[in-house]
Amino acid sequence: MRLFPRSLGLLAALQLLPAGPVTAAAPTPELILTHGRIFTADPARPEAQALAVADGRVLAIGDDQTVAALAGPATRKIDLKGHRVIPGFNDAHYHLSVEPRGAVQVDLQSLDPGWPALRAALLREIKRTPTGTLIEADIGATVFNDRSVDRDALDALSTRHPLILSTLTGHAEIRNTPALALAGITEQIRDPLGGRYERDVRGRLTGVLREYAVIDADRAMADVTPDAEASRQLGRQLNEAARYGITSLQDMSNYLDPARASRLLAGIPTPIRVRVIRMPGTTPSGRNIAEGRGVAPHPTPLIIVNGTKWFADGVALESTMLPRGTHPDWRGANFDELVRELPPTFPDSELGAMLRESRSDHEPLMVHVSGYPAAAALLRAMESSGGPAAWADKRVRFEHGDGLFPDLIPRTKALGIVVVQNPLHFAVLGEDVLKLSQPVRTLLDAGVPVAFGSDGPPNPYLNLMLAITHPHQHSQGITREEALIAYTRTSAYAEFAEGDKGTLAPGKYADLVVLSQDLLTVPLAQLPATKSLLTLVGGRVVYDARQL
Ligand SMILES: [Zn+2]
Structure with missing residues (x-):
């Protein structure tokens, strides 16, 4: 870099x-x-x-x-x-995670390990850990695009340890048979709306999970993790945040049902302020809109429960719902083109429904919007359901907003949208592949509020540096003061809390x-x-x- x-x-x-x-x-x-x-x-x-x-x-x-x-x-x-x-710091986009007890993370100190090195590292962990230990590793494009790495390849390493390879973005996984079983995934399972369990030509699961299938699998594993263990993991993450100087965390609660998140956080108790944001999964018949209804909005003085987050698309690095291996390898590609082509997760009718639900329930709405098509579709849906008069004060959030190309920005501003960007994402790409994607400077100049969250390792200082330098698109870098304001004052604005903090x-x-x-x-x-x-x-x- x-x-x-x-x-x-x-x-x-x-x-x-x-x-x-x-x-x-x-x-x-x-x-x-x-x-x-x-x-x-x-x-x-x-x-x-x-x-x-x-x-x-x-x-x-x-x-x-x-x-x-x-x-x-x-x-x-x-x-x-x-x-x-x-x-x-107010980390406006974080995922407090809960995993099975004793899970081991293989760390190859690389964003994009090769399969031989990863395979060797997995074998070392398999040898070292007791039967049944969940072993996880992060992978990049090299392993993800290697279609020989699948459930069977992982089963060949071990059928007594659940193995999960997770792409850096968290939007796709490759699991072996025990790891599929750990999440209750059987051959009979049907794809959830906006998610996919990949199958081979005979219809057998390949172990590759996409989008809402990943969300559902992670939730299933967290659900069977006992409260005491889950609380220990949450406490560790919150203390880490406090150690970094983060005093407010906005948690996209995909691992935990908001009722459980609220109960566990209240019992720890949390050292910092936590906003629990509903992030329900989907079923084959639709989005789980009932989740989290009736949860107390202020269970303790430091905890607030409000807002709902959905995916409107996936990530350009993996092109979401295309079969693995049919997508151009982003390392040689023009990222702007991938962003421009990223297909939405849901039909437009679902976006309209999300907006209606947000208005009728007075619930802040957050939508993962990475590509241009989903951004354009959501802007259209907002314009055709009342436009700026209905939405300008609702602070609908675009999480990421990578595909807010210049033609969309005036409409984004008019609708009062808050963009929550994660500067760590700026570092993942190769050199010189951005011209339009991941704008920050342009958004601020247009008067669009930009807040920051980590969406990953919570080091705010690393995120600040990446926001200031914008390493692959220098003209989009911002000043230190602007970056600090995005991480404090605007993150508070993004949760309607600017009267109290920021x-x-x-x-x-x-x-x-x-x-x-x-x-x-x-x-x-x-x-x-x-x-x-x-x-x-x-x-x-x-x-x-x-x-x-
Ligand atoms: Zn996220």
Whole structure:
């Protein structure tokens, strides 16, 4: 990957405001932070030195002297020693995962391993682990496009260990026979709407699963994972997020039924704020629209349950529903063309139904839209069901939005759509294959709100670097400040929570992170190594590196 540091000129535009603090109320603060460099994401006061917290919210923010003067005898004081502080990250698109206990992940340190190396690694794990251990590995185009790698090839390695090869995007899997059984998949199974169990010429399952078939299989395995184990896995992921400085996580709940997610998260309890978003599967007869109905919207102060996410298409790297091997290998292809041709998952009638359900249930709608055809189809469906007058304030989300080519952007803006992009995806492609796909700069210039989520390993600093550099389409890179705002303020907007979070301003939640290095000035290549020294949620320390 090539890195192109961008101008740091915008830094000069950030003023250190000398004015006194803006105070929301007059209680004594429980906590005061001083001597920091606070990036507030609040246009009214972009920079500050000190911040006071009362009742879990920002009481005052401003210069050291005036904020320090608010301290009472019981106020805890932290000297930030010049460290950069930002609002806590809000990862707007994450998947909290639950897997069978003891599952082993083979890591070949490659985005695109070859089959001989992968095969050898799988055999090593098979030898090393007890019978029945689930062994998983991520694969790229080389193995996925090799049609000799199928259920039988994996069965030849072991029929006593479930083996799952999962494409990097998570939209396709190759399973051996025990792994099919683990998800309750039999030869009699029928394809779910928008998903496929691939079969050979005789009609026998090849072990390849696509789209909603993957969603259903992952759910089936999570469903039989006991609560105690599932809670342990969730807790580990939430603590990892806190360690990164993520204070809000918007979870696309495909692994867990929202009722179960809500119950388990409340019982852990979660250190950070979690929004549980319904992400139901499908059956042969349609989308499971009943899932998650009746779940309490605020089971605990840190948990909120709302919104529904569907796929409108798949991923250009694997072309979704085409039989494996009939799709051009993207490594030599023009990614824009693949994006332009990516077929939608559902007929247009389903998009219209999603919009009707969202309006009648007052439920925020999130749609995975990667290709151009699905983006165009959803824009058409919104325009023909009320247009901007009906939709501009509904903040319908396009998750990814890779195929928002220039002709679609004014319509996207007019309909009030929020694009939630995942900068990690910018790094997966080869060189110089993008001209139009994965826009960010163009969207921001057109006034389309862009929020960020990781949709994978949750390192926000790596995602920031990729958003700033946009390594394969440099003209779409954005400034550090814009990237930070996308990950905080706009992610809050994307969940209708900008009144409570996303900026550090009086009255907002005291959700913030103290950083090991100043990500507004550190050389870009070092940005991913940034660490949280202290992560606060509602003024409470949820991660402390013990360096302050
Ligand atoms: Zn996702």
